Amino acid sequence: MERERAHSLNILLHTSAGRHGPHGLFLTDGQKVAGTHCDYLFASSNFSLSKGKFFSPRFPSNYPPGVSCNYRFAGRSQERVRVVFEELNLQKGDVSCLEREDIVRVHDGAVRLAPVIAAVCNQAYQLEVLSTGPDLLVRLSGTSPAPGQGFRATYEFESASDENLQYLDPKQSESMMNPSRVINAPTAATSGSGGHAASAPLAPGAAASTTSAVNCDVLITSDEGKNGTIASPSFPQPYPPRSLCRYEFQGRGKERVQLTFREFNLFHAGGDENDCESSDSLNAYVHLEGRSEKIDSFCGNNLPLPLMSSGSKLSLEFRGAVSSRHVRGFQAFYSFTENFGISSGRQLSAHPCGFEFNSTEAANGTFSSPNYPGYYPRDTECHYLFYGRPGEKVHLHFTYFDVEGVLPCEATSASDYVEFSNYMTQDRKYSRYCGQLKGFEVESDKRTFRVTFRSNDRLDGTGFHATYHFRPESEPNLRKPFTSAAAKTTIAPAGLALCWLLVAAW
Numbered sequence: 237m238e239r240e241r242a243h244s245l246n247i248l249l250h251t252s253a254g255r256h257g258p259h260g261l262f263l264t265d266g267q268k269v270a271g272t273h274c275d276y277l278f279a280s281s282n283f284s285l286s287k288g289k290f291f292s293p294r295f296p297s298n299y300p301p302g303v304s305c306n307y308r309f310a311g312r313s314q315e316r317v318r319v320v321f322e323e324l325n326l327q328k329g330d331v332s333c334l335e336r337e338d339i340v341r342v343h344d345g346a347v348r349l350a351p352v353i354a355a356v357c358n359q360a361y362q363l364e365v366l367s368t369g370p371d372l373l374v375r376l377s378g379t380s381p382a383p384g385q386g387f388r389a390t391y392e393f394e395s396a397s398d399e400n401l402q403y404l405d406p407k408q409s410e411s412m413m414n415p416s417r418v419i420n421a422p423t424a425a426t427s428g429s430g431g432h433a434a435s436a437p438l439a440p441g442a443a444a445s446t447t448s449a450v451n452c453d454v455l456i457t458s459d460e461g462k463n464g465t466i467a468s469p470s471f472p473q474p475y476p477p478r479s480l481c482r483y484e485f486q487g488r489g490k491e492r493v494q495l496t497f498r499e500f501n502l503f504h505a506g507g508d509e510n511d512c513e514s515s516d517s518l519n520a521y522v523h524l525e526g527r528s529e530k531i532d533s534f535c536g537n538n539l540p541l542p543l544m545s546s547g548s549k550l551s552l553e554f555r556g557a558v559s560s561r562h563v564r565g566f567q568a569f570y571s572f573t574e575n576f577g578i579s580s581g582r583q584l585s586a587h588p589c590g591f592e593f594n595s596t597e598a599a600n601g602t603f604s605s606p607n608y609p610g611y612y613p614r615d616t617e618c619h620y621l622f623y624g625r626p627g628e629k630v631h632l633h634f635t636y637f638d639v640e641g642v643l644p645c646e647a648t649s650a651s652d653y654v655e656f657s658n659y660m661t662q663d664r665k666y667s668r669y670c671g672q673l674k675g676f677e678v679e680s681d682k683r684t685f686r687v688t689f690r691s692n693d694r695l696d697g698t699g700f701h702a703t704y705h706f707r708p709e710s711e712p713n714l715r716k717p718f719t720s721a722a723a724k725t726t727i728a729p730a731g732l733a734l735c736w737l738l739v740a741a742w
Contacts (some may be wrong), residue, residue, distance in 0.1 A: 262388065264290040266307065274305035280312050280370075280393040287393065292376055292386025299386040303378040308346060311370035311393045316488065318394055319372065321363040324356055324387040327380065330647040332688055333357035333617060335661055338378035340387065344489045346371040351585040353490040355617060362526025366548055368489040396459065452481035452554075458491055458572035465498075468554055468565030472499075475565040479556035487548035490588050491572045492606075492613060495520075495543040495550070501564045502556070504536040511535075516558055518566060521551040524615060524693050531611070531696060541698065542610030544577060576606035576613070581620060589618035595625055595706040605639075605689055605699025612691055612699040620687065624706040630685050632678045636701040640691065641670025652691035654700065658684060682709070 265288030266276035274293045280286065290307055293299045309317045319342065326338045333339050336357035342365050343350040350373060354365050365372075376386070452469055466483055468475045485493040502516040512535035520543055521528045528551060534540045543550070556565070575583055580603055581591030593601065603620055605612045622630055641651025645668035653670045657663035658681045666678075678687075691697070 262289075262291045262295050264307075266290060269306075272306075274303065274376075276305075276307050278307070278309045278391060280310065280315055287391060289388065289390050290374075291388050295386045295388055297385070298383045299376070299378060301378065301381060301383055303376060303383070305376040307374040307376075309367075309372040309374075309391060309393075310346065311367075311372075313370060314396050315370045315393045316396050317367040317370070317372040318392045319365045319374065319389055320391075321356070321360055321365075321387050321389045324360040324363065324389075325385040326357055326359070326378070327384055329358060330690060331358070331662075332655075332690065334619070334686075337380035338384060339376075341375045341377075343373040343375070344368055346373060348373065348375070349585075351490065352588055355588055360525075364523075364526075364547065364549075366486075366488045452479065453484070454482070455484045455486065456570070457486040458488055462573075463569065463571040465567060465569050466552075467567040468556065471565045471567055474561055474563050475556045475559055477557065477559040479554065479559070481554040481556075483552040483554070485545070485550040485570065485572075487545070487572045489548075490574050491548055492574070492576055492616075493545040493548070493550035494571050494573050494577055494607060495552075495568050496570075496610075497540050497542075497566065497568045499564065499567045500534065500539045501537055502535050502566065503558045503560045503563045505558070509536045509538070516556045516563075517554075519553045519555070521553070522546045522614060523549040523551070529693075531614075542577070542607055544607035544610060544613040546614040546616060546693070576616065576618060577608065577610070578604065578606060578618070578620075580604075584619065584621070587617070587619045589616060591618070591620045593620065593622040593704065595623060595628060600703065600705040602701065602703050604701040608699045608701055609636075610698065611696035612689075614691055614693045614696065616691070618689065622685070622704060622706075624683055626683070627709055628683060628706045629680045629709045631680075631705045631707060632685075632687070632702050633705075634673070634676050634678070634700055634702040636698075637669070637671075637673040637676070638697045638699060639670045639689070640695045640697040641668075643670065644668060645670035650692050650694070652697065653689070655688035655690075657686050657688070658682060660684075660686065 264276055265285060266278040269275035269277055276290060278284075278288070278290070293303055293305065309319075311317055321340075324340065326340065327336055333355050339355060339357040341352050342354040344353045344367055345351070350371075353367075354363070356363065374389075378384075454466075456464070456466075469479050469481065470476065487493055500518075502518070504515045512533040515535040517533050517535040518540075519533045520531050522531050522545055523529075524546055531543070532540070554566070576589050578589075578591060580601055581593045584590035584592055589606065591603075593603070606616055606618060607613060624630060637654075639652045639654055641653055642649045645651040645653035651668075651670045653668040655662075655668045656666040656678055658665070665681075689700070
């Protein structure tokens with residue numbers, strides 16, 4: 237009997253090693269394309285999995301040099317594809333993807349010409365991407381002699397929502413859906429109605445009331461509309477005391493959520509106007525690496541700066557614990573935008589955030605960081621390409637500069653930075669710029685020039701604003717010398733948001 241058990245155990249171990257050996261636990265669920273090394277097809281049907289996993293070659297070991305893999309997802313007509321890179325390790329550091337040999341690109345469609353909605357070349361965790369339609373293409377390209385570990389990711393085919401606005405509490409009636417897309421959280425109901433309630437006592441001068449706010453949580457997606465207005469409960473009337481409301485925004489593709497406040501008037505007990513812990517407040521959260529992280533709290537009467545999500549999600553939490561008959565609450569305009577709040581240039585589809593400027597169309601103009609003059613988003617990479625006529629160069633004048641970081645603006649200090657180059661690769665002529673700088677000027681040596689803006693995933697700045705002017709190379713160099721003494725630097729924690737300003741006059 238013992239001999240039979242031992243024989244059975246040997247068979248079990250042999251079978252397990254064959255399927256779940258060093259790489260058996262990391263099997264891609266799609267169908268491998270015949271004649272390819274690592275191309276896979278994931279097709280949604282009644283006979284296939286609606287969700288699964290996929291991996292880079294040899295994961296968790298390093299992928300081989302010269303790798304080129306395509307992972308194609310084909311959903312049905314009313315479906316979208318959600319991909320989450322649980323872990324992605326290509327190269328370490330804070331170098332831009334334009335200077336990396338290994339990169340993962342996500343295309344919002346079935347072919348390489350489809351718009352790129354995500355590009356990662358360093359490291360990322362819990363990075364989520366949602367397609368706008370039924371097709372998605374993930375490409376891994378690696379030419380580095382020192383390949384990285386690669387990635388592990390999940391996918392899921394999801395049914396596209398027919399509604400872009402819904403209350404998170406399913407008990408809310410359809411009558412609360414406002415077709416005009418001016419969204420006020422529901423008004424007060426009698427206490428005990430099942431809504432959120434905060435137990436904070438009323439402050440002197442506050443509105444005496446025995447009511448509490450009903451569940452005013454609302455989910456807004458971009459499926460049916462790209463913009464609208466949100467407001468506190470009962471706006472423009474005073475919001476009920478003990479209100480607690482959540483506003484969840486969900487975009488798709490390369491969309492970002494942008495909020496611009498039109499009115500802001502919350503009860504504040506006095507004292508430090510920036511102390512929002514003991515006052516009615518509005519908290520804003522972005523979603524990074526699978527977690528929700530607060531970017532700021534707003535209270536009192538000061539109108540907040542415009543906000544922008546780092547990805548396709550943004551959350552607001554309104555806490556109106558006290559209220560008063562003298563306050564009106566808040567109102568904000570929201571939009572799902574693909575241009576990152578950058579109104580100049582022609583947007584390029586080859587990058588998640590890329591813009592082109594041509595001197596044949598405009599000899600001068602302006603450009604800025606995403607969401608300027610509000611806080612720039614985290615984990616974002618943008619490219620601005622400027623094309624001049626032969627014999628031209630480009631002159632840049634930075635009129636405003638506030639980029640979190642400390643000199644010399646390197647990865648060791650986890651700084652955001654702006655970097656200049658006469659080439660597509662690094663130009664040792666220029667050092668990185670960060671901190672709060674007075675106005676300064678930069679001029680290209682020839683027809684091509686690029687500017688790189690990169691931010692981390694912890695703190696935010698209000699970015700920069702600059703003018704550009706194409707002019708003949710024969711004109712004297714107008715660049716004013718820059719010294720580090722002009723900078724008031726601030727320390728910023730680590731992270732990853734990258735905006736490239738590629739200024740090229742070729």
